[in-house]
Amino acid sequence: xxxxxxxxxxxxxxxxxxxxxxxxxxxxxxxxxxxxxxxxxxxxxxxxxxxxxxxxxxxxxxxxxxxxxxxxxxxxxxxxxxxxxxxxxxxxxxxxxxxxxxxxxxxxxxx
Numbered sequence: 001x002x003x004x005x006x007x008x009x010x011x012x013x014x015x016x017x018x019x020x021x022x023x024x025x026x027x028x029x030x031x032x033x034x035x036x037x038x039x040x041x042x043x044x045x046x047x048x049x050x051x052x053x054x055x056x057x058x059x060x061x062x063x064x065x066x067x068x069x070x071x072x073x074x075x076x077x078x079x080x081x082x083x084x085x086x087x088x089x090x091x092x093x094x095x096x097x098x099x100x101x102x103x104x105x106x107x108x109x110x111x
Contacts (some may be wrong), residue, residue: 063070
């Protein structure tokens, strides 16, 4: 596939119309127009930044509308998960103790 770049208009022409002209990941290997690759990268970054701004705006509005309730839910979650975590650690220690006791029994039987 041959690629021609017009640096004045920042466009590329290829003989194959089904392939993307300058995918950013392949622009160096396929001798694509670096201006076109850069433009596509900026376009992608713009929409990513737009979504991040939308998330930030929504976070602020959600905090304002439901913040006190969500703080209470967060406190309840931390408390419950703390109890759960302690339970998991106790179970792990019990299993570890059992394994150590079984190993000790087998070792003493071999003597």
